[in-house]
Amino acid sequence: MAQKAEQVAEIGLLIYPGCQLAAIYGLTDLFRVAAEWTGDNARYIRVSHWEATADDVICIWDSHPGSPHRLSHAIAPPSIIMPERMAPAPAAAAWLRNQHDQGTVLCSVCAGAFVLAETGLIDGRRATTHWAFAEQLAKRFPSVRLAEEHMVLDEGDIVTAGGILAWADLGLTLVERLLGPATMLSTARFLLIDPPRGSQRPFAQFIPRFDHGDDAIRKAQHFIHAHAHEPVSMADLHDVAGMTERTLLRRFKAATHHRPNEYLQLVRIAKARELLERTLLPVDRIAWDVGYSDPAAFRKTFQKLVGIRPAEYRARFGTASVPHVEAG
Structure with a gap:
């Protein structure tokens, strides 16, 4: 029974x-x-x-x-x-x-x-x-x-x-x-589904806010996006925005919800994610292309913001394939 x-x-x-x-x-x-x-x-x-x-x-x-x-x-x-x-x-x-x-x-x-x-x-x-x-x-x-x-x-x-x-x-x-x-x-x-996942961070996108109404801070944001692959200093940003460093820090955080250096890292890592998804470039080359002279610092920042290492991210989300070479 x-x-x-x-x-x-x-x-x-x-x-x-x-x-x-x-x-x-x-x-x-x-x-x-x-x-x-x-x-x-x-x-x-x-x-x-x-x-x-x-x-x-x-x-x-x-x-x-x-x-x-x-x-x-x-x-x-x-x-x-x-x-x-x-x-x-x-x-x-x-x-x-x-x-x-x-x-x-x-x-x-x-x-x-x-x-x-x-x-x-x-x-x-x-x-x-x-x-x-x-x-x-x-x-x-x-x-x-x-x-x-x-x-x-x-x-x-x-x-x-x-x-x-x-x-x-x-x-x-x-x-x-x-x-x-x-x-x-x-x-x-x-x-055919994965066991419960622990984090949303590998899926979350950085969506910059430009509609906050602060024209000076928007200029600083535009500068960061245009020059993220280069060294960007606070002096560069408060020159572009036309204000003191202290005022820049206060208004930038109020407008974007991030400090300037945090924002710069988010812009760089967003570009790195795109390259990991769409290309087969080596991770060290991607680090250099998005603005990091030290690949170890890039890996540490990437894992902090995304929750997984660059190689793991590519394995999960990469869409590029190894080109097929015909035998001659």
């Missing part, structure tokens, strides 16, 4: 206006697949879908109906609407707060962090979101301690995930927590 499978948890997936339905159904399938890989000790995760209306949140689907709900986890998925156009979701936020009060672990993926932040429960706490949305989240919810370099950030009762497809990373993280590492790895292999 087959052993009856044991329910280990119930995960509620929150459907709010504009959310990414691919994440809802993808997580549903991932947890269903995980149950197939629990071995002789058969276990499963109950999954329910909860839809937020204007003034309420109701269950609209249940993988194992027939018994009262007791959510161990609730997940706010990504949004397919850009954060600046996401409407407030007070009913969803109230529902999440109520679930948290009852002991539910709250999770978010990508822009789902904006819904989670509406609850006030991550004020003063670390959270991650998509690297491109971090500035917007910080403006709207300044009490949240952003840690956008993380792909998945587990704070115990709050778990946040970064990229728009990081629902897979979050799903596998929860499978590991609830069903064990062996089941998580088997699920990842079956679905």
Whole structure:
């Protein structure tokens, strides 16, 4: 006689206006697949879908109906609407707060962090979101301690995930927590996806801000971009901007959110990433071409900003191929 499978948890997936339905159904399938890989000790995760209306949140689907709900986890998925156009979701936020009060672990993926932040429960706490949305989240919810370099950030009762497809990373993280590492790895292999990734930094792009309204600082930025492959000094920058070094430092940080030297390194490393992706130039040559006379200093800076070494980055993201030489 087959052993009856044991329910280990119930995960509620929150459907709010504009959310990414691919994440809802993808997580549903991932947890269903995980149950197939629990071995002789058969276990499963109950999954329910909860839809937020204007003034309420109701269950609209249940993988194992027939018994009262007791959510161990609730997940706010990504949004397919850009954060600046996401409407407030007070009913969803109230529902999440109520679930948290009852002991539910709250999770978010990508822009789902904006819904989670509406609850006030991550004020003063670390959270991650998509690297491109971090500035917007910080403006709207300044009490949240952003840690956008993380792909998945587990704070115990709050778990946040970064990229728009990081629902897979979050799903596998929860499978590991609830069903064990062996089941998580088997699920990842079956679905042909990587185990949970630790960092967004290899994927994040440097996007310089030029629309800040400070013309003098914009001139300094333009100078850095034009001369990043050369030695650039503070004297060069305050001459171009027409201000003292102290004033330059203050206004540059206010306009770009970076100190001038940090900005210079970001510009150089962005160019190095492009060369690693698109060419087969040796790493030492790339270091020299983007402005580093010391390849060791380049490697150290690259790993600090990107999270992996240049050779690893090329192996993961390089698109150039070795030219085929026909036999003569």
